[in-house]
Amino acid sequence: MSLKESLLADWKKSMKARDRFTANVLSDIRAAILNFEKSGQGEADDQTAMEIIAKEVKMRRDSIVEFKKGNRDDLIKKAEDEIEILFQYLPKQLTEEEILRIVSSVADQIGANSMKDMGKLMSAVIPQVKGKADGKLVNEIVREVLNR
Known part of the structure; x- marks a missing residue:
């Protein structure tokens, strides 16, 4: 099963389970992959999809820095939870x-x-x-x- 198929299957599962948070995160990733494909850069293979997910993780980490400056603990927690979901689709991170x-x-x-x-x-x-x-x-x- 490709990474895109896995994302779709997990999105469907989260929708059926009424887990809106996970469904929204997975929907965002699927949209980012679709945008890549529509930009004329070709079909996104697993490696490309992982790069897109890694960019999404980086964006959320950058957001956390800004949220800390603004003392927005609620948004920090949300971004950290989103990162945890995204890490499921990336290779094990090196220490x-x-x-x-x-x-x-x-x-x-x-x-x-x-x-x-x-x-x-x-x-x-x-x-x-x-x-x-x-x-x-x-x-x-x-x-x-x-x-x-």
């Missing part, structure tokens, strides 16, 4: 330690040892962590490794 191991290993392989090598290191690391880690966190860890 900081796992990302650090990957970055250190790749840095040793390509000989990256200064901030001048950041672009080269990021371009080598991203394919290994794509969809499994937040890009901002990866960037921070790469900077940390290169500043040693």
Whole structure:
């Protein structure tokens, strides 16, 4: 079953169970995938769908930062709950330690040892962590490794 089919099946289940919150989150994701397909970029395969879901997670994380500034605990909780639902459709997320191991290993392989090598290191690391880690966190860890 493809990711799009899985999203549809889970959306139907949540509608039958009258779980409006989950149904709305899944509907938003399905709409984002449909918008991608209608934009003329072709059919969204599982990898593309995961990238779209990861973007949605990032948008919600960015919103949480703003909600914290505005002391909107209700919206923070809602966004966190939405992220939990979205994580069900993404690969298991890497821990900081796992990302650090990957970055250190790749840095040793390509000989990256200064901030001048950041672009080269990021371009080598991203394919290994794509969809499994937040890009901002990866960037921070790469900077940390290169500043040693």
